[in-house]
Amino acid sequence: MKKDIILAGVGGQGILTIATIIGTAAVEEGLNLKQAEVHGMSQRGGDVQSHLRLSDQPIFSDLVPEGKCDVILSIEPMESLRYLPYLAKDGILITNSTPFINITNYPEAEMLEKMLANVKNHIVINADEIAKGIGSARAMNIVMLGAAVKHLGLPMENFENAVKTVFGRKGEAVVESNIKALHAGRENAENNAK
Amino acid sequence: MKKLLLLGDEALAQGAIDAGMSGVFAYPGTPSTEITEYIQVNEDAIKRDIHRTWASNEKTAVEAAVGMSYAGKRTMCCMKHVGLNVAADAFMNSAFVGANGGNLIAVADDPSMHSSQNEQDSRFYAKFAMIPCLEPSSQQEAYDMAFYGLDYSERVKLPIMVRLTTRLSHSRAGVIRKEMLAENEIKLPEDPDQFMLLPSYSRAKYKKLIKLQDELIKTSEESPFNSYEAGEDKSLGIIACGLAYNYVKEVFDGGKSPYPILKICQYPLPKNMIHKIMNECDRILVVEEGQPIVEEMLKGYMPNDKIRGRLDGSFSRDGEINPNKVMAALGMANTTGEAIPENVVGRPPALCVGCPHIDSFNVLNDVLEEHGKGHVFSDIGCYTLGYLPPYNAIDTVLDMGASITMAKGAADAGLFPAVAVIGDGTFGHSGLTGLADCIYDETNVVVVILDNATTGMTGGQNYCIEGRLEDICIGLGVEKEHIRVVTPLKKNHEENVKVFREEFDYEGVSVIIPRRECIQTLAQKHRTAKVTK
Numbered sequence: 096m097k098k099d100i101i102l103a104g105v106g107g108q109g110i111l112t113i114a115t116i117i118g119t120a121a122v123e124e125g126l127n128l129k130q131a132e133v134h135g136m137s138q139r140g141g142d143v144q145s146h147l148r149l150s151d152q153p154i155f156s157d158l159v160p161e162g163k164c165d166v167i168l169s170i171e172p173m174e175s176l177r178y179l180p181y182l183a184k185d186g187i188l189i190t191n192s193t194p195f196i197n198i199t200n201y202p203e204a205e206m207l208e209k210m211l212a213n214v215k216n217h218i219v220i221n222a223d224e225i226a227k228g229i230g231s232a233r234a235m236n237i238v239m240l241g242a243a244v245k246h247l248g249l250p251m252e253n254f255e256n257a258v259k260t261v262f263g264r265k266g267e268a269v270v271e272s273n274i275k276a277l278h279a280g281r282e283n284a285e286n287n288a289k
Numbered sequence: 290m291k292k293l294l295l296l297g298d299e300a301l302a303q304g305a306i307d308a309g310m311s312g313v314f315a316y317p318g319t320p321s322t323e324i325t326e327y328i329q330v331n332e333d334a335i336k337r338d339i340h341r342t343w344a345s346n347e348k349t350a351v352e353a354a355v356g357m358s359y360a361g362k363r364t365m366c367c368m369k370h371v372g373l374n375v376a377a378d379a380f381m382n383s384a385f386v387g388a389n390g391g392n393l394i395a396v397a398d399d400p401s402m403h404s405s406q407n408e409q410d411s412r413f414y415a416k417f418a419m420i421p422c423l424e425p426s427s428q429q430e431a432y433d434m435a436f437y438g439l440d441y442s443e444r445v446k447l448p449i450m451v452r453l454t455t456r457l458s459h460s461r462a463g464v465i466r467k468e469m470l471a472e473n474e475i476k477l478p479e480d481p482d483q484f485m486l487l488p489s490y491s492r493a494k495y496k497k498l499i500k501l502q503d504e505l506i507k508t509s510e511e512s513p514f515n516s517y518e519a520g521e522d523k524s525l526g527i528i529a530c531g532l533a534y535n536y537v538k539e540v541f542d543g544g545k546s547p548y549p550i551l552k553i554c555q556y557p558l559p560k561n562m563i564h565k566i567m568n569e570c571d572r573i574l575v576v577e578e579g580q581p582i583v584e585e586m587l588k589g590y591m592p593n594d595k596i597r598g599r600l601d602g603s604f605s606r607d608g609e610i611n612p613n614k615v616m617a618a619l620g621m622a623n624t625t626g627e628a629i630p631e632n633v634v635g636r637p638p639a640l641c642v643g644c645p646h647i648d649s650f651n652v653l654n655d656v657l658e659e660h661g662k663g664h665v666f667s668d669i670g671c672y673t674l675g676y677l678p679p680y681n682a683i684d685t686v687l688d689m690g691a692s693i694t695m696a697k698g699a700a701d702a703g704l705f706p707a708v709a710v711i712g713d714g715t716f717g718h719s720g721l722t723g724l725a726d727c728i729y730d731e732t733n734v735v736v737v738i739l740d741n742a743t744t745g746m747t748g749g750q751n752y753c754i755e756g757r758l759e760d761i762c763i764g765l766g767v768e769k770e771h772i773r774v775v776t777p778l779k780k781n782h783e784e785n786v787k788v789f790r791e792e793f794d795y796e797g798v799s800v801i802i803p804r805r806e807c808i809q810t811l812a813q814k815h816r817t818a819k820v821t822k
Contacts, residue, residue: 141638156539162624
């Protein structure tokens, strides 16, 4: 088993939380893991990414080589496209459709849609809307994680356990709403793929 | 023991704690900050009450670590690459006095300048000071090197550098812990002259250090971190240093290289191992993160086609190495996927919405309108982003503390107005002496100390002179009535413009302190308060 994942978004959107949850889920499965994060200057409203590598074999590089990424999982649509050079030919791009616009030259919605449609394998869902729909707007990042579960090669149960571990400190209600978000994301992605 | 998922920084920190370190001394700087932050909240560190508060700057940190080593206890100091420039005096001389208790000097380099003002390779410093340097290729090695390094430091009686780079510092992987060692007892150096650098003593110490070099090379030959991996195809040999070793292994299926690989994670270079690969192979590819220090040493000055690396264009001369760069250098097919669509635009870092610096820059811009551009000397911190649109509020950045002294030099040249914009944390790091220069010369400068009550850019650390800015300025000799504290808020704009104007008009040293807490640390406090309720 080997999964090379790139997590993408804008500083503050919660990609490191996703990384921690996938990491915890992978460790439960006894897999090796390397996860490169971005700290420092780029966090201030800039683009952020994390390379996450899972394998039952030893992992050498902390970075995913270009053209070898199995899954791009992005919380922001334009950011998902920034990592296309990394995506393998049969890899999949999974992204939130809600843009985060903090720059003046952000591409037009139509153009963005067209660019995403051009990617061979893609799932685009509106995670912000789905999260609001289940009454926990802040769990938008976990909705996106849910959308990717099928492509991460780990059982759903592991992700549920990981959510409990990671959010446990914040109380039962937070755990509940995040597990709900995880399922909502998965269901939406499945419907989207149909 | 259970595997911990740790950043490279954290692995080194955990290793130092487990190896019986009694104190860490550091100033925050990306990508080194997480080493100390990890120790600050680690249960064992708290239980043992390991020294773990921030130092004023990297120089004071290194000096304090040398003091702890003098007392016989194990210690570590941590900084980013440019921090070692600040600490260079203490660092160079620490090689002369050596170590009593083990002393690790951890320096995190930032190739590709993800969050730094320059790219420089700290291995040069280790070579310059003639001390050993450890360069981990994995999180586990970072952990193990803390044990090895502290022990080695005590055996060879020298401080040991641990050189990290951004990707390892900020990448997480499983680490297996060892049994925790007890701390050293206080024990003064056996030789009472050891920490005395009067010239006559220094001469003897320098000779001793030079003589020690052969032993250091021999230890590198036997190091568990240096290894020679045989390969069938001798047309090429690969020398892979530190993290670059992983990128080399990555490009071969299952990590099996057809070419011999010499993995170097401990310096000085293991001479015999280098000779072996040089003699065995027709060509040598040197893969190293940072500047081509090993390549240059092997290549020498005369024409030499055998050695490939950054100098002959096999790799770019600057920037980080990655697996694709290694593939290209080895002539392997490019695996790169689709290009980034051209409508995907850059998203540069920006000041946070609600950041107090924004209000300060708006005031400064208004006041400077009548004087034109080119008057604002700034510094290292979040506010450096004030150079970018829409603010375009500052004109220069050099190094920590240079805002005040550059403004002074420009004022001495006759430039008016000369304005320094520096953060409270950076002022504490190395602004005080510059301000003292201004007082001494009665220079006509306006020093704006942006006080957000934290070291913001590195994630909100405490700093040594917190809450004492006015007292310190008065102590340095700034006139009380020309220390002006304002609250940078939109509603105070006109009032603040007036204060700035008044101080621009004053011929002498003025200090203006726009004071409002960083919105990030403020939000953090609210979150913590919520959880503890």
